Amino acid sequence: MADSEALPSLAGDPVAVEALLRAVFGVVVDEAIQKGTSASQKVCEWKEPEELKQLLDLELRSQGESQEQILERCRAVIRYSVKTGHPRFFNQLFSGLDPHALAGRIITESLNTSQYTYEIAPVFVLMEEEVLRKLRALVGWSSGDGIFCPGGSISNMYAVNLARYQRYPDCKQRGLRTLPPLALFTSKECHYSIQKGAAFLGLGTDSVRVVKADERGKMVPEDLERQIGMAEAEGAVPFLVSATSGTTVLGAFDPLEAIADVCQRHGLWLHVDAAWGGSVLLSQTHRHLLDGIQRADSVAWNPHKLLAAGLQCSALLLQDTSNLLKRCHGSQASYLFQQDKFYDVALDTGDKVVQCGRRVDCLKLWLMWKAQGDQGLERRIDQAFALARYLVEEIKKREGLELVMEPEFVNVCFWFVPPSLRGKQDSPDYHERLSKVAPVLKERMVKEGSMMIGYQPHGTRGNFFRVVVANPALTCADMDFLLNELERLGQDL
């Protein structure tokens, strides 16, 4: 080889590395963090895909580029990206920018390790254990197990896989073909990952029995009981119920005590998908919404949503103390999980998961929690509820806004009824015309960059807005702005 030197790249030049990273960090602070969270700036800078492609010059070429070009590219990426930490971003179940969580994420990236062994992730193996213990304590468990997963959907799949393995350990080796048809139960308001998971895990979507929900979106335990009986009558073996704490659209909480009673009677695994609502457990005032969760076998909880820990931070919590995770997922790879290591190999978490490399997702949550304490996080939850309540009361005061229902969580669902449709509820095309309003307003707000709110149809209801009140930096003024802006954007409709 030509050299005993490193390549003539930044990698061998600590001064150049530092200069680059300081310059990029300056851009990040100015553009993504300061402007990105300032109400005086746009929440997004809409471009049509073809135009955006031109602006970004995405093509990867043979020659590398200069530092100035790279910095310019960083600025462009930030400029045309949606600012999810902005106080006018109400579009998803995550929003806001917690600076301590972001600090934890930057440290995570700079350390770039995998969570699978104590050997290369000693701090994070112990930290994950402690964070999971804390989350379990909030559920109501003094012991148990758990793991951070790449998203709530995969947490839900883990729960289904664990439940079937517990009942049929042979299935790990022999597969589903030798088993009777299995049935799992969830409400029609559940997250779509239950269906996706059933398909991926080889159960098939037909194995998902859809239980009725009441008009507020809560699972009806009597119908669950009925569906279980029906499945059994058809020769299927019920094995799991997935209840939801905080549904995606309406923010509904399933009645966990009653569902747990049903599961207990039938010997079924109770999984609670609390990806969205789990963080309410931090609030003494509101945690009653999850009463009964301590009776679950597994809980999925995403602190990247209501706690703003940053994507992704998804915990799967288990009441199990029999090492079910490792038994179900382990494969004892000899090159990674050597048994003759000089430390206690029970600390190696790699065989708890179906992945191999696994990102560190605990530090961002841990650092934020250290900075805020339980108390600080509880105040955030309580404030989100209070602001959602404020928004609801304002909606009731204004003409042309109609609540879908009184929310019990921080999803506020309502229609904007434009001037031309007010008082026309009885006209035959009212609902059809009303359903077309939200898409038009959405296009207008995005193209102006003034705010972002999601909308969707739901059951027999036409398109309505779902405002998610989650960003801890929000104030009543932001709620007022939101409603004023809708009125402004829709005044000619």
Place this chain on the structure above:
Amino acid sequence: MADSEALPSLAGDPVAVEALLRAVFGVVVDEAIQKGTSASQKVCEWKEPEELKQLLDLELRSQGESQEQILERCRAVIRYSVKTGHPRFFNQLFSGLDPHALAGRIITESLNTSQYTYEIAPVFVLMEEEVLRKLRALVGWSSGDGIFCPGGSISNMYAVNLARYQRYPDCKQRGLRTLPPLALFTSKECHYSIQKGAAFLGLGTDSVRVVKADERGKMVPEDLERQIGMAEAEGAVPFLVSATSGTTVLGAFDPLEAIADVCQRHGLWLHVDAAWGGSVLLSQTHRHLLDGIQRADSVAWNPHKLLAAGLQCSALLLQDTSNLLKRCHGSQASYLFQQDKFYDVALDTGDKVVQCGRRVDCLKLWLMWKAQGDQGLERRIDQAFALARYLVEEIKKREGLELVMEPEFVNVCFWFVPPSLRGKQDSPDYHERLSKVAPVLKERMVKEGSMMIGYQPHGTRGNFFRVVVANPALTCADMDFLLNELERLGQDL
């Protein structure tokens, strides 16, 4: 509620946010980046778990902490973490710190969005498309599809799920019970995720037929042919072969052309797990190792490994142009993938995956590629091969070092034979005693913090070291250090 103000946290105070983040960034640059990549510093600071718990004070409490305390915590987290970017970290298939990739990761974290819709990730939807197109072009495909997955294991699972769906589309709805027993084929040197995936997907590990590998770790195509015949004779339906380009321990490349011939004859889906070796496609000199990869149906390729893009960056590439990903994984959630959006909803990638929220994994790779160009990345690959070759030649020159085999990749596998065992190859307990050497040396190097090298038994071979030469900052001097240090640590054995 008590206020129309934001909470008294940093979130409402841009000056305090900026001050905190600048302080943390200073710690990151000094401790994780400068010291963390300096050969004059330790690669790790070993502590026993109980002592480390005390040092870190992990408990999450009711009260929050001051900024000084938080900064102290950041320093401790970095101090006791393993420095995977350090030139003495040879322990995993990833190492090194690329500053542009890190810049991309910091921007990704600051923007904190999910890749599922064009609406909230316009830049990254288009960028992912472009990066995947580039990777596909290197495979040899002018069209196709693909997606970034949370790790290579899940990429491999995706491939298996897609292959079975293509053959039995009903299985998405009806599950595996109605299908004949399926068989997939991979060599005994394959990554353990194939077994884990078969269990998770409901196929069971029995469905994995283990094909022989030759003494260099390459799949034997004749045995593949034989195994397919055996499976069919047993009434199973072969549907997929998973070949490996760059096995985990030996770094072997399966003979893809011959395997593709077998797949073609039997109508089987050919998946290539090139998580480790895929990046060799960038090298004109070495890409012949993957000859035939263009005949695959799917390829898993992790740029977070040899290209040092940062965990995680795992692409699944498909030759398919029939929208198989969306058909197989889609569930058309109406609240996220509304069909009445004001832009082309084909841009929404969420229904290509089994997750819901999905991290942005393309920016770090894109930015690094823009800075390096194909040429810069090619030089890196070529340099890694050259340095591995240098290490091999040095090993041959020294007494007490014995190669497991001549490597064809950058995994250099060898035994350190300590003075007391030299010349004793014929003694009956030689192999047993030799196998105990690597764990002892590993403990010593980690406790001194001088370097980290993985070891493992393999087949009938006792523990040997596997040095992974991947960090782009490495030089011949680092190779010399490695061997000298082994001799120093093992001189009394």
